Amino acid sequence: xxxxxxxxxxxxxxxxxxxxxxxxxxxxxxxxxxxxxxxxxxxxxxxxxxxxxxxxxxxxxxxxxxxxxxxxxxxxxxxxxxxxxxxxxxxxxxxxxxxxxxxxxxxxxxxxxxxxxxxxxxxxxxxxxxxxxxxxxxxxxxxxxxxxxxxxxxxxxxxxxxxxxxxxxxxxxxxxxxxxxxxxxxxxxxxxxxxxxxxxxxxxxxxxxxxxxxxxxxxxxxxxxxxxxxxx
Numbered sequence: 001x002x003x004x005x006x007x008x009x010x011x012x013x014x015x016x017x018x019x020x021x022x023x024x025x026x027x028x029x030x031x032x033x034x035x036x037x038x039x040x041x042x043x044x045x046x047x048x049x050x051x052x053x054x055x056x057x058x059x060x061x062x063x064x065x066x067x068x069x070x071x072x073x074x075x076x077x078x079x080x081x082x083x084x085x086x087x088x089x090x091x092x093x094x095x096x097x098x099x100x101x102x103x104x105x106x107x108x109x110x111x112x113x114x115x116x117x118x119x120x121x122x123x124x125x126x127x128x129x130x131x132x133x134x135x136x137x138x139x140x141x142x143x144x145x146x147x148x149x150x151x152x153x154x155x156x157x158x159x160x161x162x163x164x165x166x167x168x169x170x171x172x173x174x175x176x177x178x179x180x181x182x183x184x185x186x187x188x189x190x191x192x193x194x195x196x197x198x199x200x201x202x203x204x205x206x207x208x209x210x211x212x213x214x215x216x217x218x219x220x221x222x223x224x225x226x227x228x229x230x231x232x
Contacts, residue, residue, distance in 0.1 A: 027171045038170040042122050044079035048136045050232045057134055063142060063228055064130075065109045068153045070186055071117070072098040072219050074139040088214050096216035098141060101186050102133065105157050118160050120185040125166045139231040143224040145190070147199040159192035160185065172212060183213045199223065 026034065052060075063069070074097060075081055081099040088096025102119035109115060115130040134140070148156075169179035177188055187207075190196060197204060203223045207213050218224060 027173060031171055035170045038080075039122065041083050042078075042080050045075070046077050048075065048077040048138065050076075051136055051138050052134055052140065052230065052232060056140070056230050056232070059228065059230075060134065060140060060142070061112070061115075061130065064104045064106065064115060067144070067227075068104055068157070069142040069144060069227060070218060070224065071102050071104065071133075072141040072143060072215050073100045073102070073133070073137045074098050075100075075136050076138050077136070084214060084216075088216050091210040091212055091214060092217070092220075094216075096214055098139065098215040098219055101182050101215045101218055102128075103157075103160060103186055103189060105160070118164060118185070120166075120168055120180045120182045122168050122170075124168050125164050125180050125185050127164065140229065141219050141226055142228040143218060144227045145199065146223055146225055147195075148193070152193045152195070152199075155192050155194075156189040160189035163188060174207070174213060183215055183218070186218070187213060 078099070084099040085096045088094060100119070102117055105116040105118055106114055112130050117128050117130065117133050119126070119128055119133070121128075163177070163180060163185060166177075166185075167179045169176070169181045169184055171179075172181050172184070173179075174184060174187070177184070180188065190200060193199065200223050203217075203221045206217055206221060210217070219226070
């Protein structure tokens with residue numbers, strides 16, 4: 001009987017360990033395979049049937065001229081969008097909608113060529129033109145952190161500039177900033193704020209509880225306010 005209890009305790013301990021460290025185990029033993037699968041998924045897309053209108057883009061352009069935002073986007077014609085939606089379900093028990101996040105960094109804007117948007121894609125962390133960011137996009141949400149001052153935005157922007165050029169993180173490892181996914185890039189910029197843990201307390205609690213981060217978690221977190229949203 002005592003032997004049975006010990007085996008049961010050991011079995012429960014092993015199960016808890018695997019549950020708590022499942023993502024780490026996957027990265028350690030199947031990292032190369034996961035990297036390859038994610039790269040192949042990113043290549044698959046089909047014809048877009050609905051996207052932002054010229055009026056939508058004009059509104060977004062005017063808002064980006066005046067302020068800084070975390071920008072969530074979606075392309076329903078990309079297989080990666082649906083893969084991320086499913087990963088949201090495993091993390092939060094809710095199918096996600098948005099599949100990408102990025103930031104705007106521009107100062108004075110006189111033409112569309114003056115916009116500076118920074119993001120992490122399969123090509124790594126890089127600057128992207130306005131037209132390229134929003135081409136084929138069918139949904140956008142502009143998010144404002146509730147408590148960030150312009151000085152704190154400046155710190156975040158200075159930080160993200162130092163991250164440009166880093167490779168893409170297809171393993172989505174939040175602990176390693178040597179390679180960055182889109183969500184990791186934005187979070188790393190925000191974390192440069194000395195008051196980050198205070199101003200983004202709920203956000204970090206969600207990350208700890210879910211053991212990872214997705215674009216939809218930015219949109220759903222009460223540490224951010226939706227300044228604008230459009231879905232086509």
